[in-house]
Structures are given as C-alpha cells and as structure tokens.
Amino acid sequence: MIDLSGKAAIAGVFESPRRDAPRVHPFALQMECILGALDDAGLTLKDVDGLCAASGDWAEGGSTMDVVELAEYIGIAPTYVNSTDVGGCSYILQAGQAAAAIATGLAEVVVISYAACPRWWPLSSPSFDPFVFPAGPGQYEIPYAPTLISTYGLFARRHMDLYGTTPEQLAQVAVTFREHAAKNPDARLRKPITVDDVLASPMIASPLHRLDCCVVTDGGGAVVMTSRERARDLKKPPVHLVGYGAAVARTQNSQIPDDLTTPAALSGPRAFAMAGLTPGEIDVAQIYDAFTITPMLALEDLGFCGRGESGAFVADGNLTLGGSLPTNTDGGGLSSNHPGKRGIFTLIESVRQLRGEGPGVQVPDARIALAHGLGGTFCSAATAILAR
C-alpha cells in the first residue's frame, strides 16, 4: 500500500465570513470560497483538475449529481471528482481521498468545497434523506418523529447514566468554545456565557438545552490540496496531511452501541497510525461540535481521555487556550458557524492555526493539528492530522 502520509498538502483555505446570506444560492457562495482559497494558495481555476463536493442535502443547492452540477456552475471540467457524502465529516474524508488521488496521479490540484444556506432555503428536504424517509430501515423509526437533537439526547442521557457525566460538564463545552468565539470577529455568537446560562436556556430535547446546540447559519468554505512538491513553491507555507482515517457505522437509532462507541474509535487510530503520532503530540484540535455531547464522545474515542472521562476532561479546562488540548479555537459550531455539514471548517481552522492565522484564539507555535468530524448522529467519522 502507498504510504500517504505527507504526500499531499493543503495549499489554500478560505472560510466565508457570511453567517447570513439571504437569497444567495449555495453554489454562488461556493464559488466565492473556491476563488478565495485559490487566491490564498496563489493558484487559479485553470490549475484545478479535481473537485470534491457533497452538496445534495437540504439547503446545499445540489441534487444527486451535485459534483457535476457544481463543476458546470463553476465552469470547469475536472478529471477527478468525489461527491461521497457521509454527513458533516464528508470534507475530511474527501481530503484523505484527494491525497490518494494526488499521490497516484489522478489529479494535481484538488478543490474541496462546501456551502449551505439553511437560513433562507425555501425548499423542503429531499425525500431520499435517510433521516426523514419512512421506508426501508426508516419505516421502524421515522413514524415516531425522532428529531436529530433527540438522538444526540439518547447519547447524552446514556453517557450521564453510565459515567456520571453532569449537565454542568456538558455546558462547560459550550462555555469554553464561546470564550474562543468571543475573539473571532466572524463568529455568530460572541457574548461570553456561563454554565448557568446554558442550564437556564430552554430544554430542546432532554438533556440538551438550547445552548447545548450549535448555531444555524448560512456559510461555506473551500480547501485547495496539491502535492507536497508543488505546495512547496506556492504563496503560503504548506500544511501537510500526515494522517487520515475514516469509518462508517450506522444510521438507525436502534443500532447505537450500548457503550456509545462511535466510529471515531476507528477513524482516529487509523489517522494516528498513518501519522506515526499519538494523541499527546497534538498541539491544537478542531472537533465537530454540533451539540455539547458531540466533541465529548470524540475526545474519548480519539484517545485524548479515557472512556467516560470526557466530562471531567472538559471541566478541568483541557480544551481552553492554556489547556492540554486547545480545541475549536474559532468558536466551533456551537458559536461560530454551522450551516449543516461543518467538517470543512475543522480543516480550515487547523490550517489557520498552523500558519498562525487563527481568527479567534491562536495557539502559539502550533505544529501539529487534528481535524475531526462526524456525520449524522455519530453515523460516520473522519479524522485528519495536519502538520507544518
């Protein structure tokens, strides 16, 4: 097998500062981000021969041939495309597969692109969404009207029962990331909050309160990847993809494992093995935070703390700027932005941290970053380890 570690690099990134984009089609937002990321790299659309997208879900503007629709809209004819959609972490998975495409010569410059506009999108959800379609496996669950948040609630409640995790510990996740967002001028929510604020916010789906939940914003971002050799001479210092792993597990609630193990327990070790690194060597982490329970389970499955210990790990301040694992330095999905599949922002903020360009809090001299995401309700996971 080809050793992928360090073969490809991220040469350019761009995150749209928009959080509200009324009547902007997501493809138009993607084009803004793609041009921004190419400019960041010192490249142009003419250099692009690979395109990755996952734009077929609600408020993303595309349908089943999303990557073809997007290529047409942009005005390019890439030789390599990937529209694998495993939910919010799709763009991390696509970064790993883009590295493979680059290493094997299928493509030289690959753009990974994402945007969604849920705040104004006028059309209903496509009927092929497994979370809304009461046919096949879904016929045994959708009739009960589960909500996405209530499924996270199932995980959070069981974590509390098994390990004694408290609502205060969950709330501390939101409080910590809000501290980071307070420094990020683009973040949706910047006013500092307390644990009491979280617990006093309305219950959405127990045990998760409103402030345990991510913001809903419009937004987008793009990442440009190329070979290690080509990245060396571009505008910005390259950030190398040194570790990558992905895993899929389940979609139906009935298949949730008793001990709450998520596919991060597979994607993480795969990424660390490729990188030849251990969790203790990560300087800064961006971990998908759709809800406060989301990064907590990831911290356990990725090996940053033991099973059931994430509540104490968070409460002890490990995720803060001075902590052992500064996390979601831009404010994350809980405070900065969350259009629906925010995995791409974990890559973008990782690159900014390694370059010293963090818009929120900046970890001094960060050399190794971890970007981790999940899809759906812990249905899938993808992990990337990036290094200067």
Added chain:
Amino acid sequence: MTAMTIPPVQDETSAPFWDAAREGRFLIQRCPETGRFQWYPRAHSIHAPHARPEWVQASGRGELLTYSVVHRGNQRGDPYVCALIRLEEGVTVFSRVEGVDEADLRAGLPLVVAFHQLDETTSLPVFRPRTSA
C-alpha cells in the same frame, strides 16, 4: 403527546411485521442458521447473509436503555419521549415511551409493548411501563 402521523412505507419484507402489529403482536427476526435475533427487519440475516431470517413473536417485554424528551423540534405540540428499549430477546429497538412522567423516566425501567392504531392498515408499537413481571 404529539400525535404520530407519519405512516411507515410497508414493503414485501416488512409486511409480516405490520400485519402482526395490526393484530397486537410484536415480531422480530431470527437467523435460521445461528439462532440469533436481529432488529430491524431485513430480507437477509446479518449473522448469515445468505440465509432468510424467520419471524418470531417477541415477548414484548424490555427495559428502558436511554431516552430523550422532545420539547422543541420538528414536531410542535406536547413533549414526547423518544427511547431505546432493550427487549428481553437481546435486541434494541427505537420507539416511544408513553404513560410515564418525565421525572419517573430512568434507565432500566421495565416496559411492555402496546399498540397505537394509526389508520386501518397500520398499528405502531410503543412502550408503556410494566407493572408486574
């Protein structure tokens, strides 16, 4: 409780399950080769993929594994309880729990299946507290 209004799309594989549910019986599947149960129903056994699973009537008894009370979400209306229930047969199903105050919900609560008639063709299994073993 918020009404359940989304009917399941029944198909060739699931028809026996919904037929039985209409008669107040909760079926699960068993692998003819390994004897192991599976949930949710499929056209094949996940334990022996070339085997066709057989239907068996479950005890209908189980216990609450975890739950979430939906206060605000896609459905407007009174709060309702989404839950995972571990059946005595060892499989976990997703359903609603009814007839329990939120304060009395706890992991391990003994439950038994009940049926909600949605329309002429469909009864949905839900779970209620079990008072005696």
